[in-house]
Amino acid sequence: MADLTALTLPVLPLTAGVVLPQMVVTIALETEEAQAAVAAMGDDDRVLLVPRIDDRYARVGAIAHIEDRGQLPNGTAALVVRAERRALVGTGVIGTGTALWVQAEPIEESPVTEHTETLAKEYRAAAGLLLERLGGRRMTAMLRDVESPSDLADTAGWWPDLTLERKVQLLETIDVDARLELAVAWVKEALAEAELSDRIRSDVTDGMEKNQREFLLRQQLAAIRKELGDDGAEEDLAADFRARIAEVDMPAETRTAIEREIDRLERTSPQAAEHGWIRTWLDTVTELPWGERSDDQLDLTHARAVLDADHTGLEEVKDRIVEELAVRKLRIERQAADASDDASPATDATDASDEVATVTPITRAGRRGQASILALVGPPGVGKTSLGESVARALGRSFVRVALGGVRDEAEIRGHRRTYVGAQPGRIVRAMTEAGTMNPVFLLDEIDKVGSDWRGDPSSALLEVLDPAQNHSFRDHYLELDLDLSDVLFIATANVLDTIPGPLLDRMEVIRLDGYTDEEKVAIARDHLLARQLERNGLRSGEVEVTDDGLAALVGDYTREAGVRNLERQLGKVLRKAATRIATDDPTPATGAGDPPAAAVVIGPGDLRGALGRPRFTRDEANQAPTPGVVNGLAVTGAGGDVLIVEATAMEGEQGLTLTGQLGDVMTESGQIALSFIRANREALGIDRPSLDRRLHVHFPAGAVPKDGPSAGVAMTTALASLLSGRPVKAGVAMTGEVTLQGKVLPIGGVKQKLLAAHRAGITTVFIPAKNEPDLDDLPDSVRDQLTIHAVDDVRTVLELALEPAPAASADRAASADQPEPAAAA
Numbered sequence: 001m002a003d004l005t006a007l008t009l010p011v012l013p014l015t016a017g018v019v020l021p022q023m024v025v026t027i028a029l030e031t032e033e034a035q036a037a038v039a040a041m042g043d044d045d046r047v048l049l050v051p052r053i054d055d056r057y058a059r060v061g062a063i064a065h066i067e068d069r070g071q072l073p074n075g076t077a078a079l080v081v082r083a084e085r086r087a088l089v090g091t092g093v094i095g096t097g098t099a100l101w102v103q104a105e106p107i108e109e110s111p112v113t114e115h116t117e118t119l120a121k122e123y124r125a126a127a128g129l130l131l132e133r134l135g136g137r138r139m140t141a142m143l144r145d146v147e148s149p150s151d152l153a154d155t156a157g158w159w160p161d162l163t164l165e166r167k168v169q170l171l172e173t174i175d176v177d178a179r180l181e182l183a184v185a186w187v188k189e190a191l192a193e194a195e196l197s198d199r200i201r202s203d204v205t206d207g208m209e210k211n212q213r214e215f216l217l218r219q220q221l222a223a224i225r226k227e228l229g230d231d232g233a234e235e236d237l238a239a240d241f242r243a244r245i246a247e248v249d250m251p252a253e254t255r256t257a258i259e260r261e262i263d264r265l266e267r268t269s270p271q272a273a274e275h276g277w278i279r280t281w282l283d284t285v286t287e288l289p290w291g292e293r294s295d296d297q298l299d300l301t302h303a304r305a306v307l308d309a310d311h312t313g314l315e316e317v318k319d320r321i322v323e324e325l326a327v328r329k330l331r332i333e334r335q336a337a338d339a340s341d342d343a344s345p346a347t348d349a350t351d352a353s354d355e356v357a358t359v360t361p362i363t364r365a366g367r368r369g370q371a372s373i374l375a376l377v378g379p380p381g382v383g384k385t386s387l388g389e390s391v392a393r394a395l396g397r398s399f400v401r402v403a404l405g406g407v408r409d410e411a412e413i414r415g416h417r418r419t420y421v422g423a424q425p426g427r428i429v430r431a432m433t434e435a436g437t438m439n440p441v442f443l444l445d446e447i448d449k450v451g452s453d454w455r456g457d458p459s460s461a462l463l464e465v466l467d468p469a470q471n472h473s474f475r476d477h478y479l480e481l482d483l484d485l486s487d488v489l490f491i492a493t494a495n496v497l498d499t500i501p502g503p504l505l506d507r508m509e510v511i512r513l514d515g516y517t518d519e520e521k522v523a524i525a526r527d528h529l530l531a532r533q534l535e536r537n538g539l540r541s542g543e544v545e546v547t548d549d550g551l552a553a554l555v556g557d558y559t560r561e562a563g564v565r566n567l568e569r570q571l572g573k574v575l576r577k578a579a580t581r582i583a584t585d586d587p588t589p590a591t592g593a594g595d596p597p598a599a600a601v602v603i604g605p606g607d608l609r610g611a612l613g614r615p616r617f618t619r620d621e622a623n624q625a626p627t628p629g630v631v632n633g634l635a636v637t638g639a640g641g642d643v644l645i646v647e648a649t650a651m652e653g654e655q656g657l658t659l660t661g662q663l664g665d666v667m668t669e670s671g672q673i674a675l676s677f678i679r680a681n682r683e684a685l686g687i688d689r690p691s692l693d694r695r696l697h698v699h700f701p702a703g704a705v706p707k708d709g710p711s712a713g714v715a716m717t718t719a720l721a722s723l724l725s726g727r728p729v730k731a732g733v734a735m736t737g738e739v740t741l742q743g744k745v746l747p748i749g750g751v752k753q754k755l756l757a758a759h760r761a762g763i764t765t766v767f768i769p770a771k772n773e774p775d776l777d778d779l780p781d782s783v784r785d786q787l788t789i790h791a792v793d794d795v796r797t798v799l800e801l802a803l804e805p806a807p808a809a810s811a812d813r814a815a816s817a818d819q820p821e822p823a824a825a826a
Contacts, residue, residue, distance in 0.1 A: 381563020
């Protein structure tokens with residue numbers, strides 16, 4: 001039995017390797033610790049070899065015997081040691097010199113079992129197979145000579161590709177079975193990696209041989225075609241692409257990139273997948289309208305005439321478009337004049353007439369940062385999309401529309417990388433190809449409905465497109481070429497601004513389209529919608545006549561919207577009824593293509609009920625009857641302005657306030673503020689305390705529609721004051737505004753849309769915040785003349801003017817009027 005007495009030995013640290021039992025190695029004494037350990041040995045020739053990894057010593061080392069001492073060829077002192085057995089590294093002890101002395105406890109080897117023999121056989125087989133694959137036949141023979149299972153497991157440490165961490169793990173594994181299991185697992189892992197490397201090498205070799213064979217066959221095929229006089233189609237394809245780019249004006253960098261891809265096309269086999277990718281890319285690039293630009297029609301009178309002919313109203317938008325054209329006209333004319341002045345010599349006036357004045361076109365740098373991005377924001381059906389077409393027609397440019405509603409993939413804007421299967425450019429590039437010019441009118445429709453998910457954020461991709469300082473070098477992921485969008489006139493449309501990200505909104509100039517008045521709707525229906533619906537329903541001009549009174553009744557009784565989309569729909573329904581009457585009464589077609597029937601079908605107000613049924617809207621839909629606690633509020637939605645009725649009631653129960661109607665947090669807070677103001681000013685408002693001690697409930701009808709915002713504060717305050725004081729709100733009154741705890745009325749947004757909605761609902765008196773009074777300048781005169789508008793800065797003024805007089809005050813006045821006047825004193 002081996003001596004297992006604990007020994008006190010100096011530690012020789014190993015920083016670059018691990019020494020296992022039965023190993024004979026040469027150790028260079030390069031570190032001070034190693035030199036100190038050898039110097040401290042004295043007469044004893046034993047030392048404890050301990051690996052050091054990650055600034056720590058292994059918990060197991062190897063007791064080694066020094067076989068020889070000497071020097072390496074470079075003069076470094078070295079030792080030849082033989083590792084004898086494992087030993088646990090104990091606590092440090094005080095020894096001689098600066099060396100580290102520890103107690104080393106020799107480890108007894110575990111007994112050999114049948115499982116140990118099985119693991120040993122498995123390791124011999126796997127290691128032998130690995131060594132044969134790696135070409136180590138001598139190592140295979142040496143492996144057969146190792147008999148001890150413990151020593152056999154330690155042979156894994158001889159493997160140079162084994163990491164230092166695994167070698168330390170092998171040293172620290174005391175149990176022989178566990179050590180053999182580690183060695184078997186590592187050898188099998190190495191075998192799998194070797195087999196994978198061989199398979200990859202074989203596949204690469206086979207592929208190279210296949211490519212070489214195809215290359216030789218293609219060369220032979222080319223030679224055969226040459227003998228037959230058959231010109232190669234690939235050469236014609238490359239020549240066709242070169243001819244395409246030679247005919248267009250494009251930047252030098254773009255031309256160089258395209259020529260590089262054409263060269264790749266010639267070198268690629270037609271049977272290769274890459275050949276199809278390159279050809280598709282070249283088709284896409286060469287189809288772009290490089291250098292093609294439409295000449296702007298800068299006749300401002302003609303442009304205004306086109307806009308007026310296509311759209312009724314929308315004066316602000318038309319003025320802004322004409323302003324844009326005026327700026328472009330001045331820039332082009334004055335830059336041309338400056339260029340002519342520079343081309344004419346100042347010293348010789350007689351020779352100036354002989355010189356040909358050259359006009360320098362506006363350079364890219366001159367155009368950069370000059371274009372405006374217009375954003376038309378308004379309810380549906382007010383003509384935002386059709387206005388883009390009118391702008392293109394007024395300018396004489398191509399028009400292209402990109403629908404962004406529901407787009408969630410960033411690649412829809414910037415395109416896919418060419419490495420993807422089925423990659424294609426983004427919608428911007430495809431639209432430019434469709435337009436056929438580099439300066440079309442580009443309509444980005446429904447930009448407020450762009451979404452985002454794990455595929456990216458398209459609104460962020462639009463930042464570069466809509467930035468005049470950056471879009472001169474827009475780069476699509478598919479093209480990977482700079483595309484100049486600085487000449488494009490971008491027009492975006494949206495229903496609301498809330499969903500447009502701030503950085504994107506900051507790049508656009510917002511123009512609001514708040515809707516039409518009833519008179520404007522009648523004019524639009526008469527001048528635009530009627531002719532279009534006659535054509536769509538197969539009717540000729542003169543067969544059906546809709547009177548102005550009929551159109552007015554159609555607008556007021558059957559539609560109530562900011563735009564005219566539903567109006568056109570209802571008008572089409574009326575004309576289809578008329579078409580049915582015409583087809584039934586006169587089934588034979590007219591002999592002449594343009595001959596109208598003898599008597600036209602006239603549609604007036606009385607004919608609408610038979611075609612459309614009972615009226616859907618009435619002028620008294622808003623709260624016209626004086627009822628305590630019921631108030632007309634005004635709101636703005638994505639479909640325009642609307643009248644929002646506020647109802648308040650009181651009941652016996654715990655004191656408090658209930659708010660219903662699917663209200664948001666801001667609107668709920670406005671209700672609490674309204675109640676707090678009324679409680680604080682109870683006496684001034686003529687409200688007794690028992691009324692406030694009841695349970696109060698404020699409700700907004702149409703509970704399925706979410707509502708939020710602070711502008712209902714005045715309406716809720718008035719509703720609660722009306723309920724608790726018993727004073728109903730006067731008929732035909734509506735209000736809007738945010739209220740504070742002090743009763744101040746703060747400004748709100750959407751005043752024009754709210755007032756148009758009030759006018760449509762038959763409201764006659766409206767209360768708005770005093771700071772919103774300048775917004776009345778945008779209101780049409782026809783609407784403003786029919787509304788009594790009070791601009792107030794305190795909610796007390798609203799309560800004074802909007803509520804009926806208190807019943808008690810009215811009774812007192814009536815009683816005093818019935819009594820005779822007292823006689824004069826004698």
